[in-house]
Amino acid sequence: MSVIDNMPIADLVARQTPGMTLEQPFYTDPGVFARDLEAIVAKQWLFVDHISALPTPGDYITYEIAGESIILVHAKSRAIHAFFNVCRHRGSRICLNPKGHVRTLTCPYHAWVWDLEGRLIRARQMAEDFKPEDWPLHTCAVRVWNGMIFINLAPEGDPQVADFAAMARDLGPYIDHANLAGAKVVHTELYPTDANWKLAVENFHECYHCAPAHPEYTQVNAYVNDGDRDPEGRQKVVQDWRATWSIKGHAVDFLGPETRDPRQPWTVFRQPIRDGFHTLSQDGGYVAPLLNPEREPDDGEALIAFGPLFYVYLCTDHATLFRFTPVSTGFSEVRVSWVVRGDAQEGRDFDVEKLKWMWDVTTIEDTKIINDNQKGVNSRRYAPGRYSEHEGWTREFIDWYLSRVA
Ligand code: FES
Ligand SMILES: [Fe+2]
Numbered sequence: 135m136s137v138i139d140n141m142p143i144a145d146l147v148a149r150q151t152p153g154m155t156l157e158q159p160f161y162t163d164p165g166v167f168a169r170d171l172e173a174i175v176a177k178q179w180l181f182v183d184h185i186s187a188l189p190t191p192g193d194y195i196t197y198e199i200a201g202e203s204i205i206l207v208h209a210k211s212r213a214i215h216a217f218f219n220v221c222r223h224r225g226s227r228i229c230l231n232p233k234g235h236v237r238t239l240t241c242p243y244h245a246w247v248w249d250l251e252g253r254l255i256r257a258r259q260m261a262e263d264f265k266p267e268d269w270p271l272h273t274c275a276v277r278v279w280n281g282m283i284f285i286n287l288a289p290e291g292d293p294q295v296a297d298f299a300a301m302a303r304d305l306g307p308y309i310d311h312a313n314l315a316g317a318k319v320v321h322t323e324l325y326p327t328d329a330n331w332k333l334a335v336e337n338f339h340e341c342y343h344c345a346p347a348h349p350e351y352t353q354v355n356a357y358v359n360d361g362d363r364d365p366e367g368r369q370k371v372v373q374d375w376r377a378t379w380s381i382k383g384h385a386v387d388f389l390g391p392e393t394r395d396p397r398q399p400w401t402v403f404r405q406p407i408r409d410g411f412h413t414l415s416q417d418g419g420y421v422a423p424l425l426n427p428e429r430e431p432d433d434g435e436a437l438i439a440f441g442p443l444f445y446v447y448l449c450t451d452h453a454t455l456f457r458f459t460p461v462s463t464g465f466s467e468v469r470v471s472w473v474v475r476g477d478a479q480e481g482r483d484f485d486v487e488k489l490k491w492m493w494d495v496t497t498i499e500d501t502k503i504i505n506d507n508q509k510g511v512n513s514r515r516y517a518p519g520r521y522s523e524h525e526g527w528t529r530e531f532i533d534w535y536l537s538r539v540a
Contacts (some may be wrong), residue, residue: 136165139527143169147540154518156532159357161330161511166539167463170331171200173539176287178399179301181444181457182206184473185281186318187233188214189466192250195233197285200461204274204285205239209250216276216285217252222269232491239271247305280306281315284440289509301400301440307385308402312425312448316476319455321486323494324466325501329508331460332535334468335442337504338456339531342524347503351496354418355435356408375406379432384399399534401527404436413449414492420451421491422484442531447493452484454493464508470497 137159138146143166150156159166168232182197188208196219197204203219205228217239219227226243229236238255239248247256252271257264275286277298288295327334337343344351344358352358360368364455376386387393389402411418412433425432438446448453453473460466480486510516521529 136168137163138165138169138498144496144540147483147536150536151518152533154520155336155531156332157518159513159518161333161508162463167330167460169539170365174535175200175460177538178441178443179277179284179286179296179298181233181440181455182283182285184317184455184471185214185278185283185315186317186473186476188283190235192235193233194229194236194238196229196231196237202287203227203229204287205240205271206276206283206285206491207236207250211251213250213251214276214278214283215250216274217271218274219274221246222254222271223257227283228271260363275497280309280312282446284444296398296441300395301398304389305400305402305438308389308404308438309446309448311384311429312453313475314425314453314473317425317453317473318476318478319471320478320480320484321475321490322469322471323490323497325470325497327466327468327501327504328464329466329504330464331443331458331466332532333511334458334466334500334504335531336528337500337507338445338458338526339528342522343503347499348496350416350492354408354411354414354492356411357405371409372405375432379434380455382430382432384432384434386432397534397537399439399441399531401439402436404434405436407433407449413451414447415488416491420493421489422451423478424451424474425453425473426450442535450539452489456493468497468501470494 146159161253180199183195187195188206191208191210191212194205194207197206205217205219207215209215219229221228221238221241221243222244223241223244226241228239228241230242245258246254248271249255252273254266254269257266275290277284279302286295341358357368380386386404390406394401407414412420412431414435415421433450436448438448443458445456455471455473457469458466474484478484
Protein backbone atom coordinates (compact mmCIF):
# COMPACT_ATOMS: atom_id res chain seq x y z
CA MET A 135 0.00 0.00 0.00
CA SER A 136 1.44 3.32 -1.06
CA VAL A 137 0.27 6.87 -0.51
CA ILE A 138 0.39 7.42 -4.27
CA ASP A 139 -2.13 4.61 -4.86
CA ASN A 140 -4.75 7.15 -3.80
CA MET A 141 -3.13 10.42 -4.74
CA PRO A 142 -1.31 11.40 -7.93
CA ILE A 143 2.36 12.09 -7.21
CA ALA A 144 1.89 15.58 -8.71
CA ASP A 145 -0.59 16.40 -5.92
CA LEU A 146 1.78 15.14 -3.25
CA VAL A 147 4.56 17.24 -4.78
CA ALA A 148 2.33 20.31 -5.04
CA ARG A 149 1.59 20.34 -1.32
CA GLN A 150 5.28 20.45 -0.25
CA THR A 151 6.29 23.77 1.29
CA PRO A 152 9.35 25.50 -0.19
CA GLY A 153 12.14 25.85 2.38
CA MET A 154 10.88 22.89 4.40
CA THR A 155 12.00 19.27 4.42
CA LEU A 156 9.79 16.77 2.59
CA GLU A 157 6.78 15.01 4.02
CA GLN A 158 7.31 11.55 5.44
CA PRO A 159 6.18 9.46 2.43
CA PHE A 160 9.09 10.79 0.36
CA TYR A 161 11.44 9.02 2.79
CA THR A 162 9.38 5.95 3.73
CA ASP A 163 6.90 5.03 1.00
CA PRO A 164 7.74 2.17 -1.42
CA GLY A 165 5.51 3.70 -4.11
CA VAL A 166 7.43 6.98 -3.98
CA PHE A 167 10.69 5.03 -4.05
CA ALA A 168 9.54 3.19 -7.19
CA ARG A 169 8.67 6.54 -8.72
CA ASP A 170 12.15 7.89 -7.77
CA LEU A 171 13.76 5.03 -9.65
CA GLU A 172 11.71 5.69 -12.79
CA ALA A 173 11.71 9.48 -12.83
CA ILE A 174 15.14 10.24 -11.38
CA VAL A 175 17.54 7.30 -11.27
CA ALA A 176 16.64 5.83 -14.67
CA LYS A 177 17.12 9.26 -16.30
CA GLN A 178 20.47 10.25 -14.78
CA TRP A 179 23.99 9.68 -15.98
CA LEU A 180 25.15 7.21 -13.33
CA PHE A 181 28.77 6.77 -12.40
CA VAL A 182 29.70 3.09 -12.29
CA ASP A 183 33.45 2.95 -11.73
CA HIS A 184 36.82 4.34 -12.70
CA ILE A 185 38.38 2.96 -15.87
CA SER A 186 41.12 1.28 -13.79
CA ALA A 187 38.48 -1.32 -12.79
CA LEU A 188 38.65 -2.67 -16.38
CA PRO A 189 42.35 -2.65 -17.29
CA THR A 190 42.45 -5.35 -20.01
CA PRO A 191 40.18 -6.56 -22.81
CA GLY A 192 37.90 -9.25 -21.45
CA ASP A 193 37.51 -7.62 -18.03
CA TYR A 194 33.95 -6.98 -16.94
CA ILE A 195 32.09 -5.56 -13.96
CA THR A 196 28.37 -5.44 -13.22
CA TYR A 197 26.40 -2.69 -11.53
CA GLU A 198 23.02 -3.32 -9.89
CA ILE A 199 20.78 -0.28 -9.87
CA ALA A 200 17.08 0.48 -10.19
CA GLY A 201 16.19 -3.20 -10.51
CA GLU A 202 18.66 -3.63 -13.36
CA SER A 203 22.00 -5.30 -13.66
CA ILE A 204 24.31 -3.71 -16.21
CA ILE A 205 27.43 -5.38 -17.62
CA LEU A 206 30.38 -3.10 -18.39
CA VAL A 207 32.95 -4.86 -20.51
CA HIS A 208 36.30 -3.91 -21.97
CA ALA A 209 36.00 -5.23 -25.53
CA LYS A 210 38.80 -6.42 -27.80
CA SER A 211 38.30 -3.23 -29.82
CA ARG A 212 39.36 -1.41 -26.60
CA ALA A 213 35.92 0.19 -26.32
CA ILE A 214 33.98 -0.01 -23.07
CA HIS A 215 30.50 -1.39 -23.78
CA ALA A 216 27.49 -1.50 -21.48
CA PHE A 217 24.82 -4.18 -21.87
CA PHE A 218 21.70 -5.04 -19.93
CA ASN A 219 22.47 -8.28 -18.10
CA VAL A 220 19.48 -9.98 -19.72
CA CYS A 221 19.66 -13.00 -22.00
CA ARG A 222 17.97 -12.58 -25.39
CA HIS A 223 16.73 -16.19 -25.25
CA ARG A 224 14.51 -16.44 -22.18
CA GLY A 225 15.79 -13.55 -20.12
CA SER A 226 18.21 -15.09 -17.64
CA ARG A 227 20.96 -13.06 -16.03
CA ILE A 228 24.15 -13.70 -17.99
CA CYS A 229 26.98 -12.52 -15.71
CA LEU A 230 26.37 -13.73 -12.17
CA ASN A 231 29.49 -12.27 -10.55
CA PRO A 232 30.23 -8.61 -9.77
CA LYS A 233 33.44 -8.80 -11.83
CA GLY A 234 35.54 -11.17 -13.86
CA HIS A 235 37.54 -11.82 -17.00
CA VAL A 236 35.95 -13.56 -20.00
CA ARG A 237 36.54 -14.28 -23.70
CA THR A 238 32.82 -14.28 -24.43
CA LEU A 239 29.59 -13.62 -22.54
CA THR A 240 27.85 -16.96 -22.08
CA CYS A 241 24.41 -17.38 -20.58
CA PRO A 242 24.53 -20.01 -17.83
CA TYR A 243 20.98 -21.24 -18.64
CA HIS A 244 21.10 -22.67 -22.20
CA ALA A 245 24.57 -21.44 -23.17
CA TRP A 246 23.90 -18.83 -25.82
CA VAL A 247 27.17 -17.00 -26.43
CA TRP A 248 27.88 -13.37 -27.31
CA ASP A 249 31.19 -11.76 -28.22
CA LEU A 250 32.35 -8.76 -26.23
CA GLU A 251 30.79 -6.41 -28.80
CA GLY A 252 27.42 -7.90 -27.86
CA ARG A 253 26.93 -9.95 -31.05
CA LEU A 254 25.34 -13.38 -30.65
CA ILE A 255 27.87 -15.89 -31.96
CA ARG A 256 26.38 -19.21 -30.84
CA ALA A 257 22.90 -20.53 -30.04
CA ARG A 258 22.51 -24.28 -29.81
CA GLN A 259 19.93 -26.29 -31.73
CA MET A 260 17.88 -23.43 -33.10
CA ALA A 261 15.66 -23.68 -36.18
CA GLU A 262 17.06 -23.18 -39.69
CA ASP A 263 15.53 -19.74 -40.06
CA PHE A 264 17.06 -18.41 -36.78
CA LYS A 265 19.38 -15.50 -37.50
CA PRO A 266 21.92 -14.80 -34.72
CA GLU A 267 22.42 -11.23 -35.94
CA ASP A 268 18.84 -10.50 -34.88
CA TRP A 269 19.68 -11.22 -31.22
CA PRO A 270 22.44 -8.89 -30.00
CA LEU A 271 22.56 -7.96 -26.31
CA HIS A 272 20.50 -4.93 -25.33
CA THR A 273 22.91 -2.01 -25.17
CA CYS A 274 22.89 0.60 -22.42
CA ALA A 275 24.08 4.16 -23.02
CA VAL A 276 27.66 4.57 -21.82
CA ARG A 277 30.21 7.40 -21.71
CA VAL A 278 33.80 7.33 -20.53
CA TRP A 279 35.03 10.76 -19.53
CA ASN A 280 38.19 11.67 -17.64
CA GLY A 281 38.62 8.01 -16.77
CA MET A 282 35.16 7.71 -15.27
CA ILE A 283 32.54 5.34 -16.67
CA PHE A 284 28.92 6.55 -16.74
CA ILE A 285 25.79 4.75 -17.90
CA ASN A 286 22.23 5.84 -18.50
CA LEU A 287 19.33 3.40 -18.29
CA ALA A 288 17.16 5.52 -20.60
CA PRO A 289 17.35 4.97 -24.35
CA GLU A 290 19.78 7.25 -26.24
CA GLY A 291 18.00 10.45 -27.21
CA ASP A 292 15.44 10.39 -24.36
CA PRO A 293 14.51 14.09 -23.98
CA GLN A 294 14.50 13.87 -20.17
CA VAL A 295 18.13 12.83 -20.08
CA ALA A 296 20.73 15.55 -19.57
CA ASP A 297 23.08 16.25 -22.42
CA PHE A 298 26.32 14.58 -21.34
CA ALA A 299 28.35 16.94 -23.51
CA ALA A 300 26.87 19.96 -21.69
CA MET A 301 27.83 18.47 -18.33
CA ALA A 302 31.35 17.73 -19.56
CA ARG A 303 31.67 21.27 -20.92
CA ASP A 304 30.65 22.83 -17.58
CA LEU A 305 32.71 20.54 -15.36
CA GLY A 306 35.75 20.05 -17.62
CA PRO A 307 37.68 23.18 -16.52
CA TYR A 308 37.62 21.92 -12.93
CA ILE A 309 38.78 18.39 -13.65
CA ASP A 310 40.44 18.01 -17.07
CA HIS A 311 43.82 19.05 -15.66
CA ALA A 312 43.91 16.22 -13.09
CA ASN A 313 44.81 13.40 -15.55
CA LEU A 314 42.19 11.12 -14.02
CA ALA A 315 42.12 8.99 -17.18
CA GLY A 316 45.67 7.86 -16.39
CA ALA A 317 45.05 7.59 -12.65
CA LYS A 318 43.95 4.53 -10.68
CA VAL A 319 41.68 3.55 -7.82
CA VAL A 320 43.83 2.19 -4.98
CA HIS A 321 41.20 1.73 -2.29
CA THR A 322 37.41 1.37 -2.06
CA GLU A 323 35.12 1.23 0.96
CA LEU A 324 31.40 0.52 1.18
CA TYR A 325 29.24 2.35 3.71
CA PRO A 326 25.86 0.57 3.85
CA THR A 327 23.35 3.17 5.00
CA ASP A 328 19.96 2.41 6.57
CA ALA A 329 18.23 5.39 5.03
CA ASN A 330 16.37 6.59 2.00
CA TRP A 331 18.79 7.82 -0.67
CA LYS A 332 17.46 11.40 -0.42
CA LEU A 333 18.48 11.66 3.24
CA ALA A 334 22.01 10.57 2.29
CA VAL A 335 22.13 13.13 -0.54
CA GLU A 336 20.61 15.93 1.56
CA ASN A 337 23.31 15.35 4.13
CA PHE A 338 26.05 15.38 1.50
CA HIS A 339 24.74 18.72 0.23
CA GLU A 340 25.17 20.70 3.43
CA CYS A 341 27.88 21.50 5.93
CA TYR A 342 25.53 22.87 8.58
CA HIS A 343 26.18 19.55 10.33
CA CYS A 344 29.97 19.69 9.89
CA ALA A 345 30.86 21.47 13.13
CA PRO A 346 28.73 19.24 15.40
CA ALA A 347 29.29 15.97 13.51
CA HIS A 348 32.76 16.11 11.96
CA PRO A 349 35.58 17.26 14.28
CA GLU A 350 38.23 15.98 11.84
CA TYR A 351 36.73 17.59 8.74
CA THR A 352 36.17 20.83 10.61
CA GLN A 353 39.76 20.90 11.83
CA VAL A 354 41.05 20.58 8.24
CA ASN A 355 38.58 22.76 6.32
CA ALA A 356 38.88 26.39 7.37
CA TYR A 357 35.61 27.32 5.70
CA VAL A 358 33.56 25.45 8.31
CA ASN A 359 34.55 27.32 11.49
CA ASP A 360 36.23 30.41 10.07
CA GLY A 361 33.26 30.88 7.78
CA ASP A 362 31.01 30.91 10.86
CA ARG A 363 33.22 32.96 13.17
CA ASP A 364 34.58 35.50 10.72
CA PRO A 365 32.76 35.36 7.40
CA GLU A 366 34.42 38.54 6.09
CA GLY A 367 37.90 37.36 6.97
CA ARG A 368 37.18 34.06 5.29
CA GLN A 369 35.82 35.79 2.21
CA LYS A 370 39.01 37.81 1.91
CA VAL A 371 41.16 34.66 2.07
CA VAL A 372 39.05 33.07 -0.67
CA GLN A 373 39.15 36.17 -2.83
CA ASP A 374 42.94 36.48 -2.54
CA TRP A 375 43.36 32.82 -3.42
CA ARG A 376 41.07 33.21 -6.41
CA ALA A 377 42.91 36.31 -7.59
CA THR A 378 46.27 34.52 -7.36
CA TRP A 379 45.22 31.42 -9.24
CA SER A 380 42.79 32.73 -11.81
CA ILE A 381 45.68 34.70 -13.36
CA LYS A 382 47.41 31.36 -13.88
CA GLY A 383 44.36 29.98 -15.66
CA HIS A 384 43.02 27.78 -12.85
CA ALA A 385 39.24 27.46 -12.54
CA VAL A 386 38.64 28.89 -9.09
CA ASP A 387 35.05 30.06 -8.88
CA PHE A 388 31.96 28.23 -7.83
CA LEU A 389 29.87 26.95 -10.68
CA GLY A 390 26.57 28.23 -9.33
CA PRO A 391 23.01 28.57 -10.60
CA GLU A 392 23.93 31.92 -12.19
CA THR A 393 26.52 30.35 -14.48
CA ARG A 394 24.90 27.05 -15.37
CA ASP A 395 21.58 25.55 -16.38
CA PRO A 396 19.62 25.38 -13.08
CA ARG A 397 17.45 22.55 -14.42
CA GLN A 398 20.52 20.34 -14.34
CA PRO A 399 21.95 18.91 -11.14
CA TRP A 400 25.68 19.39 -11.70
CA THR A 401 27.76 22.03 -9.98
CA VAL A 402 31.19 22.76 -8.46
CA PHE A 403 32.42 24.32 -5.22
CA ARG A 404 36.07 25.25 -5.28
CA GLN A 405 38.09 26.99 -2.57
CA PRO A 406 41.36 27.00 -0.62
CA ILE A 407 41.56 24.42 2.22
CA ARG A 408 43.36 26.14 5.09
CA ASP A 409 46.56 28.08 5.57
CA GLY A 410 49.51 25.70 5.22
CA PHE A 411 47.32 22.77 4.10
CA HIS A 412 48.15 21.24 0.73
CA THR A 413 45.44 18.61 0.75
CA LEU A 414 42.71 17.03 2.89
CA SER A 415 45.00 15.14 5.23
CA GLN A 416 45.50 15.02 8.98
CA ASP A 417 48.57 17.29 8.97
CA GLY A 418 47.96 19.08 5.68
CA GLY A 419 50.87 17.36 3.91
CA TYR A 420 50.37 15.68 0.54
CA VAL A 421 49.29 12.04 0.83
CA ALA A 422 50.14 11.07 -2.77
CA PRO A 423 52.19 12.43 -5.70
CA LEU A 424 50.60 15.35 -7.54
CA LEU A 425 48.00 14.10 -10.03
CA ASN A 426 49.45 16.50 -12.59
CA PRO A 427 53.13 17.16 -11.90
CA GLU A 428 53.25 19.62 -14.81
CA ARG A 429 50.87 22.00 -13.11
CA GLU A 430 51.69 24.27 -10.21
CA PRO A 431 49.49 23.06 -7.32
CA ASP A 432 47.05 25.68 -6.07
CA ASP A 433 46.25 23.50 -3.02
CA GLY A 434 42.56 24.10 -3.46
CA GLU A 435 39.76 21.61 -2.95
CA ALA A 436 36.91 21.08 -5.37
CA LEU A 437 33.62 19.34 -4.77
CA ILE A 438 32.46 18.42 -8.25
CA ALA A 439 28.84 17.25 -8.33
CA PHE A 440 27.71 15.33 -11.41
CA GLY A 441 24.18 14.79 -10.23
CA PRO A 442 22.52 13.60 -7.08
CA LEU A 443 24.25 10.23 -7.08
CA PHE A 444 27.90 10.99 -7.90
CA TYR A 445 30.49 13.44 -6.55
CA VAL A 446 34.23 13.87 -6.96
CA TYR A 447 36.21 15.57 -4.23
CA LEU A 448 39.37 16.69 -6.00
CA CYS A 449 42.62 17.79 -4.37
CA THR A 450 45.89 18.31 -6.23
CA ASP A 451 47.30 14.97 -5.09
CA HIS A 452 44.28 12.65 -5.04
CA ALA A 453 40.62 12.37 -5.87
CA THR A 454 37.84 10.77 -3.86
CA LEU A 455 34.84 9.39 -5.74
CA PHE A 456 31.46 9.11 -3.97
CA ARG A 457 28.82 6.85 -5.53
CA PHE A 458 25.32 6.72 -3.97
CA THR A 459 23.12 3.78 -4.94
CA PRO A 460 19.46 3.75 -3.88
CA VAL A 461 18.73 0.12 -3.04
CA SER A 462 15.34 0.20 -1.33
CA THR A 463 13.05 2.72 0.36
CA GLY A 464 15.12 2.65 3.56
CA PHE A 465 18.51 1.42 2.37
CA SER A 466 21.26 2.98 0.27
CA GLU A 467 24.80 1.99 -0.54
CA VAL A 468 27.46 4.68 -0.33
CA ARG A 469 30.71 3.67 -1.98
CA VAL A 470 33.88 5.73 -1.72
CA SER A 471 36.96 5.17 -3.92
CA TRP A 472 40.35 6.83 -3.60
CA VAL A 473 42.25 7.69 -6.77
CA VAL A 474 45.96 8.49 -7.16
CA ARG A 475 48.31 9.04 -10.08
CA GLY A 476 48.76 5.98 -12.30
CA ASP A 477 52.46 5.48 -11.50
CA ALA A 478 52.15 5.91 -7.72
CA GLN A 479 53.24 2.89 -5.68
CA GLU A 480 51.83 1.93 -2.34
CA GLY A 481 54.42 2.09 0.43
CA ARG A 482 56.73 4.32 -1.60
CA ASP A 483 54.36 7.11 -2.71
CA PHE A 484 51.29 6.73 -0.57
CA ASP A 485 49.89 4.99 2.46
CA VAL A 486 46.26 3.93 2.21
CA GLU A 487 45.52 4.77 5.85
CA LYS A 488 46.71 8.36 5.41
CA LEU A 489 45.09 8.69 2.00
CA LYS A 490 41.65 7.59 3.14
CA TRP A 491 41.69 9.19 6.60
CA MET A 492 39.65 12.33 5.89
CA TRP A 493 36.77 10.76 3.98
CA ASP A 494 36.72 7.43 5.77
CA VAL A 495 36.33 8.98 9.21
CA THR A 496 33.89 11.56 7.82
CA THR A 497 31.76 9.03 5.94
CA ILE A 498 31.54 6.75 8.99
CA GLU A 499 30.25 9.76 10.94
CA ASP A 500 27.85 10.65 8.13
CA THR A 501 26.45 7.12 7.99
CA LYS A 502 25.59 7.34 11.68
CA ILE A 503 23.83 10.72 11.45
CA ILE A 504 21.96 9.72 8.30
CA ASN A 505 20.75 6.48 9.94
CA ASP A 506 19.58 8.45 12.99
CA ASN A 507 17.88 10.92 10.68
CA GLN A 508 15.89 8.11 9.05
CA LYS A 509 14.86 6.69 12.44
CA GLY A 510 13.41 10.04 13.45
CA VAL A 511 11.74 10.58 10.09
CA ASN A 512 9.98 7.21 10.53
CA SER A 513 8.20 8.48 13.66
CA ARG A 514 4.47 9.13 13.87
CA ARG A 515 5.35 12.65 14.99
CA TYR A 516 7.78 13.53 12.21
CA ALA A 517 6.67 16.61 10.30
CA PRO A 518 8.59 18.74 7.78
CA GLY A 519 11.12 21.10 9.38
CA ARG A 520 12.68 24.31 8.18
CA TYR A 521 16.07 24.41 6.44
CA SER A 522 18.71 26.83 7.73
CA GLU A 523 20.48 29.41 5.61
CA HIS A 524 23.47 27.04 5.51
CA GLU A 525 21.45 24.40 3.70
CA GLY A 526 20.94 26.22 0.43
CA TRP A 527 22.38 23.47 -1.73
CA THR A 528 20.21 20.88 0.01
CA ARG A 529 17.17 23.03 -0.75
CA GLU A 530 18.33 23.28 -4.34
CA PHE A 531 18.50 19.48 -4.51
CA ILE A 532 15.00 19.11 -3.06
CA ASP A 533 13.57 21.68 -5.47
CA TRP A 534 15.24 19.91 -8.38
CA TYR A 535 14.01 16.53 -7.11
CA LEU A 536 10.40 17.72 -6.80
CA SER A 537 10.44 19.25 -10.26
CA ARG A 538 11.64 15.92 -11.70
CA VAL A 539 9.55 13.49 -9.73
CA ALA A 540 6.27 15.24 -10.47
S1 FES B 1 17.91 -17.98 -21.03
FE1 FES B 1 19.93 -17.59 -21.71
S2 FES B 1 20.37 -19.17 -23.05
FE2 FES B 1 18.36 -19.57 -22.41
FE1 LIG C 1 28.89 15.03 6.65
